[in-house]
Amino acid sequence: MTHFGQYVRERREELRKGDRRYSLRQVAERIGIEPAYLSKVERDEVAPPGEATTVRLAGELGEDPDVMLALAGKVSGELQEIIRRRPKLFARLLRELKSAPDHAILSVVREVRDGDW
Amino acid sequence: MTTLEHDRLVFRFPEVHEDACCAIDFQRTLRLPDDDREHLLPPGLGSFPLRHVDDFSHRLPPNWHDRGGVFFPIHRAEAMWVNFSADDYPFAVKVAAGKVNAVTGEPWAPQLNRDPQDYAVLPRQPWLDGFCVEKGVIRQFVAAQLGEGATAEEQITGNGEHGGLQFIVYPMKADRYEEIRRQRQQMMEDRVMYSARRSVMHGIPDLVEDMDMGMAPGGRMRQEIYEDEHGLDTWDQRHGQRCFVAMADALLWEAITDEQPPTEPPTAEDYNLAGLPWFDYYDDKAAALEGAEKLAHLKSIRDTLLKGIPRAEARVRHVGPSRRPRP
Numbered sequence: 001m002t003h004f005g006q007y008v009r010e011r012r013e014e015l016r017k018g019d020r021r022y023s024l025r026q027v028a029e030r031i032g033i034e035p036a037y038l039s040k041v042e043r044d045e046v047a048p049p050g051e052a053t054t055v056r057l058a059g060e061l062g063e064d065p066d067v068m069l070a071l072a073g074k075v076s077g078e079l080q081e082i083i084r085r086r087p088k089l090f091a092r093l094l095r096e097l098k099s100a101p102d103h104a105i106l107s108v109v110r111e112v113r114d115g116d117w
Numbered sequence: 118m119t120t121l122e123h124d125r126l127v128f129r130f131p132e133v134h135e136d137a138c139c140a141i142d143f144q145r146t147l148r149l150p151d152d153d154r155e156h157l158l159p160p161g162l163g164s165f166p167l168r169h170v171d172d173f174s175h176r177l178p179p180n181w182h183d184r185g186g187v188f189f190p191i192h193r194a195e196a197m198w199v200n201f202s203a204d205d206y207p208f209a210v211k212v213a214a215g216k217v218n219a220v221t222g223e224p225w226a227p228q229l230n231r232d233p234q235d236y237a238v239l240p241r242q243p244w245l246d247g248f249c250v251e252k253g254v255i256r257q258f259v260a261a262q263l264g265e266g267a268t269a270e271e272q273i274t275g276n277g278e279h280g281g282l283q284f285i286v287y288p289m290k291a292d293r294y295e296e297i298r299r300q301r302q303q304m305m306e307d308r309v310m311y312s313a314r315r316s317v318m319h320g321i322p323d324l325v326e327d328m329d330m331g332m333a334p335g336g337r338m339r340q341e342i343y344e345d346e347h348g349l350d351t352w353d354q355r356h357g358q359r360c361f362v363a364m365a366d367a368l369l370w371e372a373i374t375d376e377q378p379p380t381e382p383p384t385a386e387d388y389n390l391a392g393l394p395w396f397d398y399y400d401d402k403a404a405a406l407e408g409a410e411k412l413a414h415l416k417s418i419r420d421t422l423l424k425g426i427p428r429a430e431a432r433v434r435h436v437g438p439s440r441r442p443r444p
Contacts, residue, residue, distance in 0.1 A: 062202075065123070103131050112119040112126065113171055115185025117216075117279065117361050 004071045005044035011061045012042070031056040048072030119358050121187055124167045125202070128286045128358050137288040139203035139239055141210075143167070143189055143362070146246075147385045148196040149257050149336030151419035156338045158246070158396035162382055165189040165197065168374060170363065176373045178329070186361035188281075190370035190378045191260040191330055194418065198247075198258065199282070203240040206294060209345070209352045211236045212245055213283040214258065214332035215270025220249045220342055222273060222411030227285050227357060231349045234342075234406055241343050241403055248334050248415065249342050251408035259335035259418045260364060267418050268331035273411060280331035285359040287352045328373075330364035333418040339397070341405035 016022035028038040033053060040046045048054060051074055058068040069076050083090045097105050120127045122140075130137035144161040167187045174182040181188070191197065199212060209229055211218065216225035221235045229236050237245060247255035248269055261267040263277035271277045289297075370378035383391075 102135075106118060106129065106131065109118070109120055110169075112121055112169065112187055112360055113185040114119070114359055115183050115361065117184040117283070 003044045004048040004068075004073075005042045007071055008057065008061070009042035011063065015061065027057075027060055031060055048074070051077060119360055121167055121169060124164045126167070126187065126284075126360055126362075128208075130288045130353075130356055130358070133288045133353055133356050134206065134291040134294060136204070136206045136294070137208075137291075138206065139201065139208045139210075139286065141284060141286075142200045142202070144198050144200050144244075145379065145382055146196050146198055147382060147388050148194065148259055149338055150385055151336040151417050153337065155254060156336055156395070158338070158340070158398055159196070159198075159385070160388075160393070160396065161198070161200065163379075164200070165191065165379065166376070167362075173373050181363055184281075184361040184363065186363065188363040188365055190367040191364045192367045192379075192381050193262060193330075194259060195367070195382060196257050196259050196335060199245045201237070201239050201243060201245070205240070205298070207289040207297075207347060207351075208239040209236045209287045209289075210239060210242075211283075211285045214248070215263075215268055215274075215277070215281070216279045216283055217270050217273050218409075219245065219247070219258075219269075219412075220406065220409065222248070222269075222409040224274070225283060227359065228354060229287065229349060229352055231345065233409070234345055236345070237342055238345050238347065241346075243398075244340075245342070246338055246340050248332075248412045249406065249408050250334070250337070250413045250415070253339060253341050253405050254408060255338050255340045255342075256334035256412070256415065256417065257336050257338055258332045260330045261333040261418060262366065263329045263331050267333040267416075269334055269412070269415055270331050272415050277329075277331060280329045281361060281363040282332065283359070283361055285357045287354055287357045289347065289351050290353045293347070293351045328366045328369045330366060334412070334415045335418050341403070343403040344406055346403075 012022050012024070012027055024038055024042070025035045028035040031053060033049065037046070037049075041049060049057070049072075051069065054068050054072050054074065055065045055076070057063075058065040066076060066079075097108070118129055118131075120129070125140045125142040127138065127140045143165040145163055145165060146161060147159040149156045149159060167189050170177060170181050170184070170186055170188055177188075201210065211227075211229065213219060213225045217223070218225065218235050220237065221230075221233055223235060245255075247257040250256050263271070263280045266272070266277075268277060268280070270279060365373060367378040370376065
């Protein structure tokens with residue numbers, strides 16, 4: 001299993017090879033947390049940060065926020081709200097799809113319709 | 118299949134290869150000073166919100182529904198750039214504005230052409246900021262209302278019929294990708310072996326009439342459209358996915374979607390006064406395409422609609438092949 005902190009550190013270090021602005025200190029500053037705290041997060045010494053910080057970190061590292069939240073063991077407030085509005089329907093949908101292969105799940109995702117142009 | 122995820126268009130080709138996935142989003146940016154000098158890369162100021170045309174077709178003109186696709190709000194004279202995201206899997210992407218190819222100035226045609234090359238290759242091409250007017254020079258995409266004569270479409274075809282942006286994306290053929298992957302893997306293994314050896318040694322019906330926007334050429338900027346290093350026959354042209362991206366006047370966005378439109382972006386002058394940087398991108402391993410004759414003769418939006426855009430004295434940051442940094 002990939003640890004959240006380890007994943008963040010590997011991704012940040014990879015970006016730092018091409019751009020020094022991805023140092024621990026500068027990334028921490030840009031997402032509004034202390035460098036010492038980000039260092040602890042990267043070493044998995046503390047629990048992953050809250051939703052807002054995780055989403056900012058995902059944006060900074062060019063990662064999908066939902067994937068980063070999942071790595072942090074969280075579900076975004078936006079997704080929770082979607083489920084809360086129609087709990088029965090979405091619970092059923094998720095259970096139906098829990099073991100489906102990716103291509104089956106993709107077939108129920110809404111496509112952008114291409115028209116006549 | 119093409120989906121809309123977090124304001125990005127995501128193109129997946131599971132029928133070709135499980136890795137065949139890329140995305141396109143539209144970044145807000147500063148309008149370059151239109152003073153005939155060549156400017157550096159302006160920053161990304163966040164992505165434009167994208168919505169399905171089908172969700173608001175009761176508030177949009179009927180031809181928008183016919184074309185399908187997505188749309189986003191943009192202010193008049195606001196600039197933007199197209200951001201490409203792809204990991205390892207290569208793609209060929211044709212980009213048009215008002216159905217005029219942004220690389221060659223030719224009318225829209227779905228198939229890829231190599232002579233001259235009329236498409237960009239991902240992931241090498243990280244973004245496209247405008248019309249390719251000379252080798253290594255583009256004119257920035259700047260939004261203008263259709264009907265005013267400023268868009269590239271109107272200048273080249275004499276009509277403002279389509280507006281918006283058009284894309285078609287082709288994945289590389291799966292067997293070519295596997296071959297490249299095997300070669301890369303072999304190179305990695307060779308490197309590991311070499312290192313190991315070294316280490317041993319070391320109000321809407323009235324409003325919608327005027328909402329359609331197109332792209333006019335703005336200020337000049339240094340940007341290269343890279344040559345296809347794979348060859349035309351590597352692209353799987355049986356599996357293209359296309360999308361029409363319409364642009365609505367930002368002032369009408371709330372009337373259409375009930376959402377607040379993005380605020381107007383800062384001017385280049387405001388940005389410089391805040392001491393924020395511009396960027397100089399380089400990729401010394403790639404060759405650039407020549408510019409298009411048809412696009413080189415376009416009139417700038419400065420000559421058609423705008424006057425007196427301030428000059429920018431800029432702080433510059435040099436960046437290599439990587440993500441486009443934020444200010």
